[in-house]
Every structure is written in structure tokens, then in C-alpha cells.
Amino acid sequence: MTQRSSRPSRPQRAHPPRGRTGPARPPVDDPARQAALDTLRAVRQRDAYANLVLPGILRERRITGRDAALATELTYGSLRAQGLLDAVLAACTDRPLSEVDGAVLDALRLGAYQLLRTRIPAHAAVASTVDLVRADRGSGAAGFANAVLRRVTGQDEAAWVEEVAPDEDTDPIGYVAMAHAHPRWIAQAFAEALGSRGEPLREALAADDARPAVHLAARPGECSADELAAMTGGEVAPYSPYGVHLDAGAGDPGDLDAVRERLAAVQDEGSQLCAVALTRVPVEGRDERWLDLCAGPGGKAVLIGSLARLSGASMDAVEKAPHRADLIRKAAGDLPITVHVADGRESGLPEGGFDRVLVDAPCTGLGALRRRPEARWRRQPSDVAPLARLQRELLTAALSLVRPGGVVAYVVCSPHLAETVGVVADVVRRTEVEWLDAREFFPGVPDLGDGPSVQLWPHEHGTDAMFCSLLRRPA
Numbered sequence: 001m002t003q004r005s006s007r008p009s010r011p012q013r014a015h016p017p018r019g020r021t022g023p024a025r026p027p028v029d030d031p032a033r034q035a036a037l038d039t040l041r042a043v044r045q046r047d048a049y050a051n052l053v054l055p056g057i058l059r060e061r062r063i064t065g066r067d068a069a070l071a072t073e074l075t076y077g078s079l080r081a082q083g084l085l086d087a088v089l090a091a092c093t094d095r096p097l098s099e100v101d102g103a104v105l106d107a108l109r110l111g112a113y114q115l116l117r118t119r120i121p122a123h124a125a126v127a128s129t130v131d132l133v134r135a136d137r138g139s140g141a142a143g144f145a146n147a148v149l150r151r152v153t154g155q156d157e158a159a160w161v162e163e164v165a166p167d168e169d170t171d172p173i174g175y176v177a178m179a180h181a182h183p184r185w186i187a188q189a190f191a192e193a194l195g196s197r198g199e200p201l202r203e204a205l206a207a208d209d210a211r212p213a214v215h216l217a218a219r220p221g222e223c224s225a226d227e228l229a230a231m232t233g234g235e236v237a238p239y240s241p242y243g244v245h246l247d248a249g250a251g252d253p254g255d256l257d258a259v260r261e262r263l264a265a266v267q268d269e270g271s272q273l274c275a276v277a278l279t280r281v282p283v284e285g286r287d288e289r290w291l292d293l294c295a296g297p298g299g300k301a302v303l304i305g306s307l308a309r310l311s312g313a314s315m316d317a318v319e320k321a322p323h324r325a326d327l328i329r330k331a332a333g334d335l336p337i338t339v340h341v342a343d344g345r346e347s348g349l350p351e352g353g354f355d356r357v358l359v360d361a362p363c364t365g366l367g368a369l370r371r372r373p374e375a376r377w378r379r380q381p382s383d384v385a386p387l388a389r390l391q392r393e394l395l396t397a398a399l400s401l402v403r404p405g406g407v408v409a410y411v412v413c414s415p416h417l418a419e420t421v422g423v424v425a426d427v428v429r430r431t432e433v434e435w436l437d438a439r440e441f442f443p444g445v446p447d448l449g450d451g452p453s454v455q456l457w458p459h460e461h462g463t464d465a466m467f468c469s470l471l472r473r474p475a
């Protein structure tokens with residue numbers, strides 16, 4: 001690890017007071033950065049979700065085109081990279097970041113992101129950030145931000161990683177976690193799922209750190225993937241028969257005509273594949289009652305419900321949260337889906353009453369971090385055990401709701417072993433059930449490992465890191 005010759009001295013003032021420290025100026029005319037900064041603040045102060053806050057700000061302020069694209073890139077990029085940015089910023093000040101005014105810290109993260117991970121010229125990145133701080137917090141805070149960011153400009157991202165990351169030889173996981181801006185415990189969980197601390201782990205974290213393409217699912221019976229690609233200018237997805245990929249910078253996909261007219265929905269290709277896999281497993285005899293046990297907000301329920309309609313089946317959808325149950329009803333429209341607000345562990349639905357059951361269980365979401373920029377810094381290792389307990393209980397309930405000979409798909413958007421094979425192996429040990437080789441039901445998808453479960457990965461499949469196990473209740 002290289003050592004910096006000296007820590008930067010305290011910038012300008014020994015202790016710039018918190019809050020306003022000088023005359024504020026009128027708001028700066030930089031709508032993209034202002035939108036990004038306001039979103040970072042909402043995420044920090046109110047635990048808001050950036051992908052809900054930012055589109056609202058852009059709409060309200062009528063920010064479009066290049067400004068909207070820049071705001072999106074800076075917001076999501078700064079949030080994704082936060083751990084790395086904070087380590088660099090901490091090395092550029094001589095007091096803990098916890099003592100830096102929150103609003104100033106948001107701006108410093110925005111500035112550091114531009115300096116380390118964009119092609120924006122350094123002088124523009126520093127000056128624009130300092131202007132934002134001056135307008136909001138006054139000239140003292142602006143001087144502090146200027147001094148810190150100038151120190152960040154001293155070297156590029158790779159050199160900073162060498163300085164702030166743990167030593168690569170003694171802590172390879174800690175090193176690669178810092179280099180690709182992931183908390184160490186998440187990198188460790190990925191390493192365990194991949195069975196590697198080397199190149200596959202680096203590739204997985206790098207893919208997880210990049211801006212993902214938008215994935216759409218054409219609604220079966222309404223529109224084909226070819227038609228959807230032609231309508232949206234996207235590309236037909238490589239594996240899902242319903243999938244289309246759009247460029248990462250393609251704007252708000254909710255504005256697309258195909259999505260507004262319900263011919264398609266925004267849905268990761270891995271989610272599509274797991275939902276479709278449930279419908280591909282042959283079952284003998286009756287095949288007309290399907291169930292989604294954790295259905296909100298309804299992405300998979302709509303895809304499976306569309307396939308149910310085409311094959312003459314109907315579907316029940318269970319969701320514990322009433323507002324998410326409402327979202328399923330809205331998304332389902334006239335599909336043959338009956339929505340129940342209930343706990344899937346005691347839904348009151350008939351035991352053995354269903355031919356196919358999906359358990360898309362609540363999980364840490366570690367497999368979809370690239371789509372939820374702030375999530376990686378919010379999740380904690382202590383979240384895993386209670387979720388794994390709930391997942392086991394939901395899967396056990398699903399196995400009592402499926403009829404003999406029927407099939408259950410257990411799906412999570414996480415590769416954490418405690419939520420994936422840990423849950424399934426435990427339930428299989430305690431229940432009489434056949435663990436099917438799920439790989440057969442992901443035709444054409446390469447690199448699916450040794451089975452019997454399927455673990456998808458962003459770096460191998462271009463999907464979220466979705467996990468799917470298929471279980472059959474003995475006839």
C-alpha cells in the first residue's frame with residue numbers, strides 16, 4: 001500500500017462552523033447537479049429511494065435531455081460509489097466525515113464522484129460543486145469544500161484505491177470490495193456464492209458497479225419481444241422469450257408507450273427467466289390453479305398471469321402489504337388474477353389446492369444492487385438471519401399449498417448462500433420433496449454451474465443475481 005506523503009492540512013479554517021458560514025448567494029444555475037444534490041440529501045436525511053425521488057424532481061423542474069441524463073448519472077453514480085468516495089474524502093480531511101455537515105458531505109460526494117469516475121474536467125467538477133456549497137451553506141463551507149476537492153484531484157481513482165483499500169495480498173476480498181465500491185460483507189457473500197475470491201469475484205463486483213441496461217418484458221398474448229424491440233428501439237434479449245434490452249441512458253422507461261399501454265413492463269431479464277421457469281416444468285394431470293405467494297408489486301404475477309390466461313389457468317396472488325396488493329391489482333388489469341392481502345405463512349388458501357406455486361420471497365436484494373444505488377450501504381449483515389427464517393417459513397407454506405405432483409419455484413434476488421441453497425436445503429431435509437434440476441428450465445442460458453439450483457449473475461448473464469430452485473411435491 002502506498003503511503004501519501006502527508007495528510008492535507010486543515011483547509012482554510014481550523015474548524016469551519018457547521019451550517020451557514022458566510023453570505024449565501026442566489027441559487028446556482030446548474031439544474032442537473034442541483035437535482036442530483038437534492039436527491040442525495042433526500043436519501044441521506046429521509047432514507048428515501050433515489051429511483052423514486054429523482055424522477056419526481058426531474059419532472060417537477062422540467063429537467064430533460066442532457067441535463068436529466070447528467071443528473072441521473074451523477075446521482076446514481078455517487079450513491080453506488082459512496083463507500084469508496086467516503087474513504088477518499090476521509091483521507092483528504094483531518095477530521096472524521098461524521099463531523100462534516102451533512103449537506104456539505106453530499107456535495108463532496110458529488111464532486112468526488114465527478115473527479116474520480118467521470119470525464120468531467122477537474123476544474124469544472126470542483127468549481128460547480130463549490131458553487132453549490134456556497135449557495136447553500138455560505139463561503140466558509142465553500143472554502144472547505146474547495147480545499148478537500150482539490151486534494152481529491154491529486155490522483156486518479158486507481159491510485160486512490162491503492163491508498164485507501166486494504167492490502168490486496170493480505171485481504172483480497174477487502175481490496176476488491178473497495179475497488180468496486182461494495183461493503184466488505186457483501187463482497188464476502190458474493191465470494192462464497194461464486195466459490196472464488198479471484199477473477200470471478202472481481203468481474204461480479206465490477207458488473208454490479210456499472211449502470212445496468214433497462215430490461216422490458218413483453219406481455220405474452222399482447223405483444224412479442226420482436227414487436228416490442230421495434231416499438232422501443234431496443235434489442236431482443238438473449239435468453240428470455242419476452243425480453244428486450246434498452247440502453248442504460250434511455251430515459252424513464254415508464255414513459256414508453258408500450259409500458260403506458262400495458263403491452264410491456266419494466267422487469268429484469270433474470271426475473272423473467274425465473275418466473276417463466278415455473279411455467280415450463282411439466283406437471284401431470286390438472287394444471288389450472290396457479291399461486292404467487294409473495295406477489296407485490298406484481299411484476300412476476302403479471303408475467304405468469306398472462307401465461308396462465310393463454311393456457312386457460314387462473315391465478316391467486318398473496319401479498320402481506322395492502323399498498324403493494326393494490327399495485328398488483330393495478331398491474332393485473334383484466335388478467336385472471338385474484339389478489340389476497342394475507343401473510344403467505346397462513347394465507348387461509350386451500351392446502352394442496354394449487355398446481356404451481358411461486359415463492360418470490362422477501363430478501364436482502366443483494367442480487368439487484370446495481371438497480372438500487374443506495375441499497376448496498378443500507379443493508380446490514382444482521383438483516384440476513386431474520387429474512388432466511390421468513391424465507392424457510394414461506395417455502396414450507398408453499399409446499400403445503402401445492403398439490404401432490406405440483407411444482408414450487410423458490411426465487412430470491414440474492415446470491416447470499418443463507419438465503420439461497422441454505423433455505424432450500426434446510427426445507428428439503430425436513431419435507432418430503434423432489435429437488436428438480438432447474439437448469440433444464442432455463443434453456444439456452446449458459447454457465448449454470450452444477451445445479452440443481454440456478455444462480456444467475458450480472459457478469460455472466462447480464463441479469464440481476466437471481467436465484468431459482470424448483471421443487472416437486474411427490475405424487
Ligand SMILES: C[S@@+](CC[C@H](N)C(=O)[O-])C[C@H]1O[C@@H](n2cnc3c(N)ncnc32)[C@H](O)[C@@H]1O
Pocket residue numbers: 271293294295296297298299300301318319320321324342343344345360361362363
Ligand atoms: C421480492 S418481493 C416480490 C416481488 C414480486 N414477485 C414481483 O415480481 O413484483 C417480496 C414481497 O413479499 C411481500 N411479503 C413480505 N412478507 C410476506 C409474507 N409473510 N407473506 C406474503 N408476502 C410477504 C413483500 O411485501 C414483497 O412485496
